[in-house]
Amino acid sequence: MHANAAFWRQSSSVDNAYNHHLKKTMWPIRLNLLQKLQLMGYCFRDMPDDKHVETDSGKKSYLMESKDEAKRLDIKTDPDELRQQATWCNIRPGTKVLDVGCGPGRTTSILHSMLQPGGSIVGVDFSEERVSHAKRLFGNIPGVDFKVRDFTKPMDDLGSFDIVWVRFVLEYFKRESPEIVRNLISNLNPDGQLCLLDLDYNCLNHYELPSRMNDIIHRFMERLEERHNFDPYAGRKLYSYLFDLGFRDIEMNLMAHHLIYGEIRPEDEFNWIKKLEVASSHMRDIFNDYPGGYDAFFTDFKTFFHDPRRFTYTPIIMARGKKPLG
Numbered sequence: 001m002h003a004n005a006a007f008w009r010q011s012s013s014v015d016n017a018y019n020h021h022l023k024k025t026m027w028p029i030r031l032n033l034l035q036k037l038q039l040m041g042y043c044f045r046d047m048p049d050d051k052h053v054e055t056d057s058g059k060k061s062y063l064m065e066s067k068d069e070a071k072r073l074d075i076k077t078d079p080d081e082l083r084q085q086a087t088w089c090n091i092r093p094g095t096k097v098l099d100v101g102c103g104p105g106r107t108t109s110i111l112h113s114m115l116q117p118g119g120s121i122v123g124v125d126f127s128e129e130r131v132s133h134a135k136r137l138f139g140n141i142p143g144v145d146f147k148v149r150d151f152t153k154p155m156d157d158l159g160s161f162d163i164v165w166v167r168f169v170l171e172y173f174k175r176e177s178p179e180i181v182r183n184l185i186s187n188l189n190p191d192g193q194l195c196l197l198d199l200d201y202n203c204l205n206h207y208e209l210p211s212r213m214n215d216i217i218h219r220f221m222e223r224l225e226e227r228h229n230f231d232p233y234a235g236r237k238l239y240s241y242l243f244d245l246g247f248r249d250i251e252m253n254l255m256a257h258h259l260i261y262g263e264i265r266p267e268d269e270f271n272w273i274k275k276l277e278v279a280s281s282h283m284r285d286i287f288n289d290y291p292g293g294y295d296a297f298f299t300d301f302k303t304f305f306h307d308p309r310r311f312t313y314t315p316i317i318m319a320r321g322k323k324p325l326g
């Protein structure tokens with residue numbers, strides 16, 4: 001009942017978000033109504049408590065896993081923002097790049113367009129489904145390759161690259177991030193550059209959020225940290241990872257990833273409600289103390305988010321450094 005009610009409340013803004021996104025990016029896939037319904041459906045799954053664990057097959061799973069994660073990642077990729085970040089990271093014609101945690105390949109394909117002429121890119125992701133999605137859409141472009149790999153293990157067999165690019169990945173690995181970064185050193189050419197990009201104060205910056213809502217959001221980000229290995233403060237740690245490993249010529253930068261004020265854009269509404277719904281599906285009990293419970297919280301959050309006086313932001317922190325000597 002809740003799922004249906006929430007779906008019908010949101011359906012028009014989902015349509016708007018898609019239309020806006022398709023128009024803006026000329027995304028070649030048109031989704032039919034059934035696919036949109038399926039995409040909405042992923043918000044309402046109940047997930048087990050800790051998704052970030054080794055599965056029976058020995059593979060690792062990840063917090064946002066769902067059959068529609070490829071579509072979610074496609075929608076939230078803003079090509080202009082990505083190009084700005086990539087320019088700062090020295091992604092330029094002729095370079096050879098490794099895209100770690102490439103998802104469904106949309107970011108990989110945009111980076112590839114900036115490498116021409118003469119550059120190439122390999123995207124790796126442990127999700128067979130997202131890698132085949134990426135191959136289907138972009139795999140026939142010369143200079144683009146996708147491989148299924150678990151980046152928590154060394155990937156020396158892939159060879160070495162001018163740039164190793166890691167965006168929106170370390171936030172899912174609060175415990176293992178330093179080790180992941182260490183392993184990537186062997187994928188760098190002698191003067192190769194590692195680029196780490198991640199959010200800071202993830203989901204936590206909204207003004208003027210009523211204090212009871214603010215408390216809930218902080219509580220559930222804490223829960224994601226404690227039980228799901230998620231790191232809302234991944235961005236501020238990037239510099240120390242490079243520093244501790246002896247990277248050279250380290251540079252830092254900061255941009256706004258979300259900067260939301262005035263009238264809400266459909267894709268922002270879509271992303272934020274979805275993020276909160278996916279995260280909260282891990283911890284319904286947190287809403288027991290909220291007057292009116294889970295449904296009331298979402299109604300209140302949407303009211304807040306639709307208010308043009310609301311101001312929401314999330315910084316993305318970018319770190320780049322050259323391979324350590326020796």
Ligand SMILES: C[S@@+](CC[C@H](N)C(=O)[O-])C[C@H]1O[C@@H](n2cnc3c(N)ncnc32)[C@H](O)[C@@H]1O
Binds near residue numbers: 060077101125130150
């Ligand atoms: C949030 S997405 C980031 C996608 C892309 N980098 C971007 O900037 O939009 C994180 C990706 O990391 C992948 N991932 C998570 N754990 C992984 C692992 N251990 N090895 C390889 N990929 C993994 C997920 O499958 C997912 O596609």
